[in-house]
Amino acid sequence: MDVRSRRLMISVGLGVLLNPLNSSMISVAIPRLQHVYRLDFTVVSWIIFSFYIASAIAQPVMGKASDLFGRKKIFLTGLVVAFVASFFAPLSPNFGWLIVFRIVQSIGTSMMVAVGMALVRIHITEKQATAISVLSIFLSGAAAIGPFIGGVLIHWWDWSAIFFVNIPFMVASFLLSWRTIPKDEPPTSVARNMSIRKWLNLIDASGILLFAAGLVALLVGLLSAKSSGHVSSGYVVVGLIGLVLLAAFVRHELRATSPFIPLRAFAKYPAMTWINVEFMLVNVLFYSLFFGLPSYLQTVRHVSEFHTGILMLSLGLCSLIVSPIAGRWIDKSGPRPALLVSAILMTFGSVWIVTLNQNSPVISVCLALAAFGISNGLNNVGLQAALFNNSPKEIIGVASGIFNTSRYLGTILSSLLIGIVMGDQFSAGGLRALGIILTVISLFLVFLSRRRREPNPNSPSANG
Incomplete structure (x- = not known):
């Protein structure tokens, strides 16, 4: 170079x-x-x-x-x-x-x-x-x-x-x-x-508006109800408006010539759809820990921002170190073994969170962070490889766009999950409840990974 x-x-x-x-x-x-x-x-x-x-x-x-x-x-x-x-x-x-x-x-x-x-x-x-x-x-x-x-x-x-x-x-x-x-x-x-x-039609401005307005309204309805501690008619109406707008978004996307999110691809390629579902759930798990644990450490365990940042570094470093190793492993064995190991590690990390209490050494948090960091490195490479293996070549650009959208949806859902579980104030009990939910999701990912089948190289999907 x-x-x-x-x-x-x-x-x-x-x-x-x-x-x-x-x-x-x-x-x-x-x-x-x-x-x-x-x-x-x-x-x-x-x-x-x-x-x-x-x-x-x-x-x-x-x-x-x-x-x-x-x-x-x-x-x-x-x-x-x-x-x-x-x-x-x-x-x-x-x-x-x-x-x-x-x-x-x-x-x-x-x-x-x-x-x-x-x-x-x-x-x-x-x-x-x-x-x-x-x-x-x-x-x-x-x-x-x-x-x-x-x-x-x-x-x-x-x-x-x-x-x-x-x-x-x-x-x-x-x-x-x-x-x-x-x-x-x-x-x-x-x-x-x-x-x-024409420019607005090209970027599907109507679809973007429906998607953003529907998602925001639904989030406002759900989070406001949790924050206030009761369900009022106003919050229900806002949430229902969000659902209606998202339903209108789906209807619009199925008819649009240049859709913001090409929903028809999900029905046409079910294997690709399941990979995006898995990617979304993986990001729900990862970012629930990523955003939830720093607040828990600072508000419940009274750890400083500086030391919280050092603890969180174990998550990122494990992910960075594992990614190139995962690439070589997946090249040899395919994505299935790596994704199964990743799901098992996330299950271990989620269960470990459930066991934490006020007297647990703060350093023990690094075990959960390391488990999720390693799994993140495996997932980033493994699911990308699985996507390419299960997406026809002629729509690989569209598939990559949907894949990134799944990441963002998973991240948004993780924040929603934290908000609903924790509410106004972080607590040790709230973290345990979050850990239980994450354990259930990670066990479902173990199930998906065990059932995963590598595509037939002679199939139309593999060859495009």
Whole structure:
């Protein structure tokens, strides 16, 4: 890889790492935000919901936008948008404005993720596989060390530092990208002449609106009822409105010519559908621990943000170390053995959480974190391999998009689960209840893994 390619890799890498970094740093900041804004966990959890809902929508939309308007333009615009959001978020006069800037930050960082891989594929032609793997390290590494960085920043400064820390990365990425990313080709006549109405149809704006409004309304109804401790007619109505909007979304997607989420693919390829269900459940398990355990450690066990970040580092490091090993194992044996081991490890970690009490050594939490970290490394590689094995070649791009959507849905559901189980205040009893639910889910994943069948290489699905 020549000097120019290395500079391009660094400039793109510094941009794409911002999305996973900001999605993970916040896990250690939630108790501090609860204290600063005097809110319970169910309200503060919207700092998580908002980021992932916006990412789930923005990444596919910005991927389409880059094809029409240029990848360099989208990447640089994303850096500017994320810079503005990261600068003003700590200055928010109230929690509502913080959510607004968090959404803007998610959109900006998603713009870079949406086009980062494409920039590497197009402009780095030598040792392309190596370049893509390096970019994946930027993404997974940022997510892995995010809680540790967040813990250190909050310990030595304050929660605002997890936003300000983005600024040096953004400035460096912008200056490098401006010089190293080649200029975009002039837009085609189709892009130049595309009306706003055609553009909205292309990104399925109606579907996006129904999806976002329905999901938010359903979450508001469920979380508000839990937070208030009783079920009122108002919360029921909001939740029902959410369900109606999501039903309308499904109906719309089945009829749309360019659907936001191609639901027909689920019915046509059931093996691919089950992989996405499994991926969603895996993320429910992983992120329930990822977001729930830091709040438990700080509010129940009174562990500092700094030490919480160090403990959470065991989760990320195990995931990073295992991922390349998992790749070699899966190349030889297929995804089934790795995914079965992963499900067993998640079951062990979930059961271990159930056994924790007020007198358990804090260091023993690392056993559960290590089990989930190893399983995460196995799942990231194993389920991606299973997806490629069970998806026809002609729809592999669509399959990858659905796969990422499953990740975000799992993350959103994990936050919902924590909010419903914990309610206003984290407690040891709430953590045990969460552990029991996670154990049931992980046992179901063990069942799915045992029943998994490797595709016949001569089947139409395998060959496309």
